[in-house]
Amino acid sequence: MATFGDIGLAAGVNILSALVFLIAFAILRLQPFNDRVYFPKWYLKGLRSNPAQSGVFVSKFVNLDWRAYIRFLNWVPDALKMPEPELIDHAGLDSAVYLRIYLLGLKIFVPVTLLAWAILVPVNWTNNTLAISQATDKVQYSDIDKLSISNIPHGSQRFWTHIVMAYAFTFWTCYTLLKEYETVAEMRLHFLASEKRRPDQFTVLVRNVPPDQDESVTECVEHFFLVNHSEHYLTHQVVINANKLAKLVKEKKSKQNWLDYYQLKYSRNPSQRPTKKTGFLGLCGDKVDAINYQTAEIERLSKEIAEERERVKTDPKCIMPAAFVSFKTRWGAAVCAQTQQTRNPTLWLTEWASEPRDVYWDNLAIPYVSLTIRRLIVAVAFFFLTFFFMIPVTIVQSLANIEGIEKRVPFLKPVIEKPFIKSLIQGVLPGIALKIFLIVLPTILMMMSKFEGFLSISALERRSALRYYTFNFVNVFLVSVIAGTAFEQLDSFLHQSANDIAPTIGVAIPMKATFFITYVMVDGWAGVAGEILRLKPLIIFHLKNFFLVKTEKDREAAMDPGSVGLDTGEPQIQLYFLLGLVYAVVTPVFLPFILVFFALAYVVFRHQIINVYNQEYESAGAFWPDVHGRIIFALVFSQLVLMGLMSTKGAAASTPLLIALPVLTIFFHRFCKGRYEPAFVKYPLQEAMIKDTLERAREPGLNLKGYLQYAYVHPVFKNDEDDEDDDLHGKLEESITIIPTKRQSRRNTPVPSKISSESSADVIPEKEF
């Protein structure tokens, strides 16, 4: 059992490392040669020029202005200064809504903490249950436990305080959630209403076009919509399976990078031509001249790309039975997206098209039939991943236990027994052990989501986030709570039935408070501070800068701004909500640690969103229902656990009172779902009609067809050095009457669309899922 001293030491270590990160960041960010690492967002927006343009040579790399270092914490007020509407303009609604999750944490937990410390802590402290049981039964306890519910005697009337507090916390959390849902829904609707014209407002993705012997897919689509949406259909683009082509282009790009590297190497050291081995990973095989080899490879790939491009154009097998169908009005698109087209619900499936940069092109080629099977496979795989991943975590955690280590590795005993080392191990190790396990996970989960066949990056991330949260809940939270206690309580728990789970967890919860406190400090404090330092992008940028960069354009490409990372970030925050809600009544001493996390993370991520992260897509806060739902889940879970704990504390009479809480909470959730969720999944016709009418009044002569014609061309055709795309466009246009004003209207394309076409090519292939 950790004492206040252990916690204090762990806190010291973590505060220290957090401070080191923050100071390192403060110094590094002021150096001009790191500018692209710490302010890439501004470069991408074209609002910041290279700092290397002027001044003496040294100041290109090192900031010599000593005054800058004095104000080294200036970034904090800077990050907080930007008002929310400007932030939405600057970084998109998704980012702004994402930051609101941290704010929500503060909104919920500040009053909860104050109330808990004002009422629960004195109520817990003024007992001596633990002191007595220590004297009689030799039960070990820590000072932390004295502030927790464990210190209340069995069957005491004081438990009424905890029940009243549970009600108060639940009502406050629900009230805050309601207000927040309302605000976010309002923000989303306002954002969508005030948005400029975008292709996705007019476009619907149609999948599973049935095969027709007499007609090609494009004819089939055209006929179908001319008949069934006669007054609204405008144009369409069939989906081309260019996955192989995209792969070849990517491969070529990689070879080009290597060629650049070897050429630079050769130019720096002309005495020796660089060589490489042709075998696996350059580790075996024949040794050849690297520059010649790469040049030949690129030539070969260029040829292959040209061939593949030709094949895609002509081979009907590359035309997928799917199309982006555009309508004359937003109303028409809203209608088509929300209705069923034919008798057979697996044909002519319509859904809103994501914005072009959000489309996950690889999955458009998956036929619908296999989707159901893929879903089953992924569900089973995820089940096994979740429940067999538990084994290594449990082993590491039991090893990280001091007594466990001493037993298994007895010769380390003298070292471990030193008080400082012992505290260090007990405080820091379990958290780190967990963290390592969790680093590889998001990649696997994202692969699963991709395999499952979601059609947009935002949907992929949302699904991965759900899985990651489930995983965290089972493997970080539950396993830490139960397995840890299972070792302490000598297997007596292992053979319990499902009915006893709530009491089992309830009893274990207060005992694991110290473990989770250290976890919060390692993962929440030091981890968040480490995020702002961006050590990995910093190193990679400088490596690339040294080995690859020749031109300004290359330097641009070497930047890796990253993104918010909803798929891992949101579940991580949710774990803190879960911990906070579970411990609010049980161990109120836990709450300040959570508060520090939320405050620190809010500032850090606000800074990162303003200065670093690039927005990959704009889903207009579509993930909020998930956020809301998971907090509700945490709340209900905390109520059940409290019920379990109470029943073992001789306060079983409280069960009827406490059972009302989850019932009311779930009812509240259903109410919120009915009231606010449609704002995130449906498309009101009135809004569409208003925008249509306004647009018609403002721009009566708008050439919409020209605007939408190429909005959904696969990025591999769109951004191509070879500029062959015009050729393909010509090909695709054949069956469509050519509109003379086309070029004119394309030049009028508004800004978001321009960015989207850039980013879909530049950013998405960069990202590693």
Added chain:
Amino acid sequence: MATFGDIGLAAGVNILSALVFLIAFAILRLQPFNDRVYFPKWYLKGLRSNPAQSGVFVSKFVNLDWRAYIRFLNWVPDALKMPEPELIDHAGLDSAVYLRIYLLGLKIFVPVTLLAWAILVPVNWTNNTLAISQATDKVQYSDIDKLSISNIPHGSQRFWTHIVMAYAFTFWTCYTLLKEYETVAEMRLHFLASEKRRPDQFTVLVRNVPPDQDESVTECVEHFFLVNHSEHYLTHQVVINANKLAKLVKEKKSKQNWLDYYQLKYSRNPSQRPTKKTGFLGLCGDKVDAINYQTAEIERLSKEIAEERERVKTDPKCIMPAAFVSFKTRWGAAVCAQTQQTRNPTLWLTEWASEPRDVYWDNLAIPYVSLTIRRLIVAVAFFFLTFFFMIPVTIVQSLANIEGIEKRVPFLKPVIEKPFIKSLIQGVLPGIALKIFLIVLPTILMMMSKFEGFLSISALERRSALRYYTFNFVNVFLVSVIAGTAFEQLDSFLHQSANDIAPTIGVAIPMKATFFITYVMVDGWAGVAGEILRLKPLIIFHLKNFFLVKTEKDREAAMDPGSVGLDTGEPQIQLYFLLGLVYAVVTPVFLPFILVFFALAYVVFRHQIINVYNQEYESAGAFWPDVHGRIIFALVFSQLVLMGLMSTKGAAASTPLLIALPVLTIFFHRFCKGRYEPAFVKYPLQEAMIKDTLERAREPGLNLKGYLQYAYVHPVFKNDEDDEDDDLHGKLEESITIIPTKRQSRRNTPVPSKISSESSADVIPEKEF
């Protein structure tokens, strides 16, 4: 423990009573004076004239033709003869689909029974586990048990047979379900596609029209749809809260019945004027002249009705914020019904209007806000109803146990101990005890559904059916299984945890086989045979005929054809599916009893649907997804129970094999849901477009507005002796331009609509929920 002898006796008693019912029916139905009880459907369709028109006086009441009695079982082939398309035409698709549930039972269980008897029964029989345990442990067992899984020794390799059979039964059931879902969906789509023009095809119900200070509801609705569905909006009718008026009209009708009764009484016995007491139920209060009193009452009510009618017309408070909005095309209505109209998802709620006779008018007046709260209240109430109803059932069941009765009422011992009586009690009593409890229930459940605020009678019945099934599952099935065994196993079961439920039920299942066999015989055999006799309607008809009927019209009104009664009938069938699936592997001897039920019920209900029941509404088989879902539930439950049983039988190694079954079954269910359910809840635009186009080509000059103008007028205004409705229509028309050809087109109203307007007034108020 019941022996073969007990079962045989019970079977004898039940077969005898079933035979008595059938013979009584065969005789009674041939009597002309019962004609309206046994063939009301034909009278309602106007295809059968009064048999009392011709012939001698006696033959008006009694059939003297002896030849008719020889062919007394003729109704069976008659019932089976009518082909399905004709049946759909005659009684509607709902009835035809309802009959398919029984057919589905036969399709599933005939092959299952054959396979089980060919393989499982010999495997079970050729053991002597029970004989040995009887010899050593004095465990009682019956012959039935020798055929069940209980006779397999612990840990035997023979369990593999049962596992293979579980797989075979699951695959067969799923295959049959799939085929059936496909057929029913096809039938529904065909039915909808070939249907004549009906008002509900063009109409959408809009609720929660937001209040507007400047505009009345009707103006508000018109403006909204003229703006947002400009090309499709045709007309609308606001919903009027005429609940009080309807109540007054109903009250007047009842008083009129009493007046008729007293007048008839007086005319038969002119010496004494009938009197009645004015107090509660005519039991207390002043004695007055009944005829004068009722006449005065009717006069008072007529005046009140006139006043109320006036008030409804003028008072804006009686206009509900809801309207039936009709569109120019089916396409327009399909679009409006499936889309969200405004930002706020609780305003301007649109859904397909039910056909006029299916509308449950009382609930249209409920504001949306209170619906969520009503739903919570009903959920809690249903929970308590389900779980506190258990107590009396358990008590009665334990009393129905022979040993229990002897202990509690020792002086009855000599009577009970007689073998015949003992067998009778053991065989029949538990079933009857249960049945009595279940008779009052549907009324309560229907009241709950009404309180919850569903808008159509079909939806009310579907929800009641779900509740009734849940109730049956907990209180008939689970309580019978566990409480019964709880008494037998001396409370050892009571304190088990949730995890052990599957084994607990699994172990109890084979022991309760005999109980459920008698239940099937009482409820399924004798009950179904009793249904055809229609004893209650028979008696009531003759009472009414004697006391009230003066004219032919009165006699028409005295008929009570009843209806299929989805809300109670379907859950009852589902219980047999559950029993059949659960016992298929465990006690195959059970299956033939189920088969007899399905075959008998199919014939009886086919007869009733053809000759008796009146169709209240046509939902085009909308309940099939519920039927499918509940059979899947029964299947999964049976698999879990088998798993539990196996784990206690020393065949725990089978668990991984058996766990795959529910996973696959649930996956199958999700597949079916995705593939077929949309056919029951969505409205494909293509179909709408086809019908619109055809109609436009066939009837270019159709006056649709005239056709739809009064389709959704509250029945209380529509069918009124006073014929004041024209007045109201005039009132309602004021704001609408009058179309000269209106009367003309109303005369053209097709048949279904005519029936609907009749039945909505005649039948719906007759039904007692």
